[in-house]
Amino acid sequence: MPLDDFEALERGAPETVTLEFITGKLEVKPVPDGDHGAIFMWVLRQCMQQRPELALYPQRGLEVERCRAGRARVDGALAPVGTFAGAGEWADPAGVLMVLEMTSHDSDTNLRIRREKRDGYAAAGFPVFLLIDRDRHALTVYSQPEYGRYRLDLAFAYGTTVEIPDPGGITLDTEPLKDFAA
Template identity: 65%
Template sequence: MTPRTAGRPQMPVEEFEQLARTAPETVRLEFISGKLEVKPVPDGDHDEIVMWLLEQCMQQRHELRLYPERGLKVESYRNGRVRPDGTLAPRGHFGGHGEWADPDGVLMTVEVTSNDPDTDRRDRCEKRDGYAEAGIPVYLLVDRDECTVTIHSEPEDGKYRSLTSRPYGAVVEIPAPVGITLETEKLKDYAH
């Protein structure tokens, strides 16, 4: 197998979208940094964390919704395709959008790490950088390996300038434009 040329995608984004449309429900596909990625199907603890976050967002910001697995266009010229575990946007924001929405107006993306070997590269690096490049104001990473909640904010020149990480159990302030406070003690229930 020869290494791919830097900057040259494995396939055109249109081919990826066709492949993603026809993939079985048990497979979740993403297109990150020009590479086809298979997103692991989440386990029960992963789902519970996402639902906990959804409830927190709705209780504190009634006008917003945390959309699970919403397809977004990210990276340079929107050639990346990702399905964040959660996408925070105003209620009704995605009405009329297709399967892959432009990230304009998205306030925050959320990823909850999975128990697979690609989590470090995918959730902690590639997706973070794609979200920053797309100008999404906040990226929230719930890291089940480290038992931490990390907030990336202030995207500038394709990178997040601010990073705050707190252990499970701490009170976490998510900055504007999100403006939500998370009391993360509940996350200890899902640490194994």
């Protein structure tokens, strides 16, 4: 599918789904549930308290993958305040210090988030990718992108303290995430 066709299709999509274009194929992502939103707000508060010069932009559309041939709507993009001022629906990822994703309870989470989006984010050169895995009750911090892959991926169970490496540079006490574990 050509990128222009994807962007036209995405503009006309119903509000009950979000469309993405990852590794050359159309992806359908369900609208987040209430726990998803609550976890996002928890991360947002941590970022604001520890790094007030940064903003965690929700549901930000970014150009990803090599040559920015993909389109991903990340759950959160940590970047300096004002980074996306004047940007369109799909923004250049320059300035993004960390991307945040949270798994949804859908059948393609393993392929879409844990592999395809991870690889697209590494190819785009995002310094840190934080995955909050609601199915596994864990956080995975991917960092040091090189040659389209993250060199480091460290997993932490809910309840541990997680150090997000620079340039993210925040510390997450993940004990509150246990409240969202089913």
